[in-house]
Amino acid sequence: MRCLRKHFSRKYLREEVLPTPFCPGCFNGVVMNAMFKAFEELGVERLKGYVFVSGIGCSSWIPSPHIKADTIHTLHGRAVAVATGVKLAKPNLNVIVIGGDGDLAAIGFNHLVHAARRNMDLLVILVNNLVYGMTRGQASPTTPEGMRTVTTPYGAYEPVMDVAELIARTNANYVARWCVANFNQLKNSIKEALSKHSRGFRFIEVIAPCITYVVRYEGKTPGQKIKELMKVCRSNTETPYGRIGILKAENKPGYLDRYFEYVRKATEGGKGE
Amino acid sequence: MRVEFLSGNEAVAKAALDAGLKFYAGYPITPSSEIMHYLARELPKNGGMFIQSEDELAAINMVVGAALAGVKSMTATSGPGFSLMQEGLGYAVMVEAPIVIVNVMRAGPGTGQATKAAQGDVMQARWGRHGDQVVVVLAPSSPQEAYDLTVKAFEIAWGLRVPVVVLSDEFVGHGREVVEMPDKVKEPEPGWGSEDYSKPPFGSDDPRKPPPLPPLGEGYDLLITGSTHDEWGYRDVHSFETHFKLVKRLKEKVLGNIEKVFMYEYFGDDEADILIVAYGSMSRPARTAVRRLQAVGFSVGLLRLKTLWPMNYDALRSYVKDARVVIVPELNLGQVVYDVRIVASNDTVVVPINKVGGGVPIYACEIVEKAQKVWGEVLEEALQP
Numbered sequence: 184m185r186c187l188r189k190h191f192s193r194k195y196l197r198e199e200v201l202p203t204p205f206c207p208g209c210f211n212g213v214v215m216n217a218m219f220k221a222f223e224e225l226g227v228e229r230l231k232g233y234v235f236v237s238g239i240g241c242s243s244w245i246p247s248p249h250i251k252a253d254t255i256h257t258l259h260g261r262a263v264a265v266a267t268g269v270k271l272a273k274p275n276l277n278v279i280v281i282g283g284d285g286d287l288a289a290i291g292f293n294h295l296v297h298a299a300r301r302n303m304d305l306l307v308i309l310v311n312n313l314v315y316g317m318t319r320g321q322a323s324p325t326t327p328e329g330m331r332t333v334t335t336p337y338g339a340y341e342p343v344m345d346v347a348e349l350i351a352r353t354n355a356n357y358v359a360r361w362c363v364a365n366f367n368q369l370k371n372s373i374k375e376a377l378s379k380h381s382r383g384f385r386f387i388e389v390i391a392p393c394i395t396y397v398v399r400y401e402g403k404t405p406g407q408k409i410k411e412l413m414k415v416c417r418s419n420t421e422t423p424y425g426r427i428g429i430l431k432a433e434n435k436p437g438y439l440d441r442y443f444e445y446v447r448k449a450t451e452g453g454k455g456e
Numbered sequence: 457m458r459v460e461f462l463s464g465n466e467a468v469a470k471a472a473l474d475a476g477l478k479f480y481a482g483y484p485i486t487p488s489s490e491i492m493h494y495l496a497r498e499l500p501k502n503g504g505m506f507i508q509s510e511d512e513l514a515a516i517n518m519v520v521g522a523a524l525a526g527v528k529s530m531t532a533t534s535g536p537g538f539s540l541m542q543e544g545l546g547y548a549v550m551v552e553a554p555i556v557i558v559n560v561m562r563a564g565p566g567t568g569q570a571t572k573a574a575q576g577d578v579m580q581a582r583w584g585r586h587g588d589q590v591v592v593v594l595a596p597s598s599p600q601e602a603y604d605l606t607v608k609a610f611e612i613a614w615g616l617r618v619p620v621v622v623l624s625d626e627f628v629g630h631g632r633e634v635v636e637m638p639d640k641v642k643e644p645e646p647g648w649g650s651e652d653y654s655k656p657p658f659g660s661d662d663p664r665k666p667p668p669l670p671p672l673g674e675g676y677d678l679l680i681t682g683s684t685h686d687e688w689g690y691r692d693v694h695s696f697e698t699h700f701k702l703v704k705r706l707k708e709k710v711l712g713n714i715e716k717v718f719m720y721e722y723f724g725d726d727e728a729d730i731l732i733v734a735y736g737s738m739s740r741p742a743r744t745a746v747r748r749l750q751a752v753g754f755s756v757g758l759l760r761l762k763t764l765w766p767m768n769y770d771a772l773r774s775y776v777k778d779a780r781v782v783i784v785p786e787l788n789l790g791q792v793v794y795d796v797r798i799v800a801s802n803d804t805v806v807v808p809i810n811k812v813g814g815g816v817p818i819y820a821c822e823i824v825e826k827a828q829k830v831w832g833e834v835l836e837e838a839l840q841p
Contacts, residue, residue: 197677197679200690229675231673231674231675232673234525234672234673236521247679247680247681247691248679248681248689248690248691251677252677253672253673253676253677253678253680254678254679254680255521255524255551255678255680255681256680256681256682256683256691257517257520257547257682258517258543258544258547258682260513261513261514261517261544261547264509264513264514264517264518264521265517265518265520265521265524266521267507267514267518267521268479268481268517268518268519268520268521268522268523268524268525268529269521269522269524269525269672270521271479271505271507271518271522272478272479272505272521272522272523272525272526272527272529273525273526273527273671273672273673275673276525276672276673293510293511293513293514294510294513294514294517297509297510297514442500442505445500446500446501449500449501450500450501
């Protein structure tokens with residue numbers, strides 16, 4: 184009975200907490216699916232040795248409590264800092280941060296940009312839904328100009344922050360931006376960030392407009408929106424959401440490589456300042 | 457036994473290393489930076505991790521992450537940085553992360569006087585976070601005690617899975633004295649909590665026993681959240697029962713072990729007429745004042761608090777009840793004096809001595825003069841018909 188076969192992603196999920204609390208049609212599901220497909224194709228059977236760290240926001244609920252692995256649900260904006268602590272304390276763990284634009288680009292941007300500068304050995308997935316979805320759709324640093332939200336009732340007037348381009352300008356090893364219509368590219372990027380480019384700072388931004396506060400405001404259904412995104416993001420690299428694609432792929436030594444080199448010098452040289 | 461001539465800040469750093477510190481994250485701030493300098497030099501050579509964070513928010517959250525990963529971790533800061541760390545400290549209480557935070561107090565509020573000693577952060581250390589919670593606050597009075605209490609701080613933090621604040625001050629941090637250190641810090645006594653990782657990581661039948669903390673990456677699939685959670689970590693942000701049970705347990709975990717956590721020392725005459733209650737650097741002039749007052753025939757004693765929170769009010773009352781006059785010298789505008797007022801009867805005269813700023817201590821002669829003056833007034837009043 185094929186219809187009774189378990190979906191492959193169930194082995195990565197805490198089944199007892201399903202269904203997810205996301206709005207019907209929410210693109211968080213696409214991000215989850217891409218991530219799980221990447222794990223499946225990498226041959227990961229059980230997420231032992233992976234630690235998922237998230238902050239506050241809708242996308243922060245993707246790992247906590249849903250993913251069956253060690254998950255840490257931290258304060259608003261502090262996921263990258265906690266993840267840094269975990270990675271440095273246990274360098275053999277794979278630490279993945281999932282967060283939204285409010286979490287990583289607004290309140291937590293300082294930690295994000297400094298982790299990127301350090302080339303900290305983390306994978307950060309930014310689910311950019313363009314608003315603060317969990318708290319009723321207030322404007323965020325990535326809200327498109329002109330969009331009406333509860334905090335910009337006459338249309339957003341602050342210029343947009345291009346997070347992926349900013350991070351690409353730092354010392355980060357791998358930076359990519361995809362929208363939810365680029366499913367295979369997104370999955371392949373996550374795969375690359377966990378295999379070929381498995382050291383240093385890896386940053387993947389996913390354009391996933393909030394179904395409730397962005398798509399509905401535009402007067403569209405989720406189906407119409409994904410069709411539009413397919414048109415915009417599959418054939419162009421320049422989109423209203425910024426450059427789409429792999430913005431940077433390098434294999435420089437990560438923070439830990441450099442730190443262990445520093446320690447070697449310290450133990451050989453001895454004295455210090 | 458190792459004997460060295462150390463500042464309080466160096467003693468803190470040495471104690472942390474001896475207690476097994478393997479992770480330090482911090483942001484430079486006067487007058488605590490020497491702790492960071494020492495560990496920047498020594499941690500990498502001793503198999504540890506040192507990182508200079510981008511701000512104090514990052515420092516405390518990195519430390520929490522490392523502690524949850526199962527590694528002894530610490531940060532040190534001073535007033536403004538301690539204010540920034542409050543959110544993370546509250547998070548550490550909620551996820552029961554065993555961390556140690558050293559606050560070398562300086563004069564505030566605001567940027568205040570960065571290089572001058574003060575004791576103004578007592579109430580903040582106790583109550584600085586939102587929500588109901590208890591952390592442990594220890595106050596060393598000398599480099600020797602900075603060493604001893606930092607070792608103790610790690611024992612309490614890991615024993616109870618609770619953040620411990622070491623509330624040092626600029627006088628202690630920059631003062632330099634001979635410090636005696638054991639060759640090897642003895643292993644913390646077992647039996648504080650459970651090591652059985654099959655038990656729930658956020659629940660315990662006996663509220664005084666903290667739950668076990670399984671390390672990350674070993675396949676325990678830990679679910680850790682700063683939101684209200686049940687004993688297995690599942691988020692429950694709606695029910696009264698889950699929240700009430702959780703916050704009550706977090707409080708009882710510490711208060712139920714108050715005998716182990718609350719430390720003090722008494723010096724002077726038994727059942728003294730004049731009692732001085734002091735802590736940190738200001739317990740030193742207080743001790744001199746006791747000797748001088750004894751020399752001229754007063755019945756006087758010093759209760760020196762090493763633990764400032766949780767306060768053992770029964771212990772405090774047992775000393776205050778015998779005294780006619782209680783003097784509380786503090787380098788602030790009056791904070792621990794409220795604890796004394798809580799336990800003092802109406803007949804007891806509670807006299808605060810407050811000074812702060814400019815790096816000026818409360819001198820022993822000031823305490824002596826105040827004691828003599830107030831004692832004179834008390835006698836005069838007693839002799840009135």
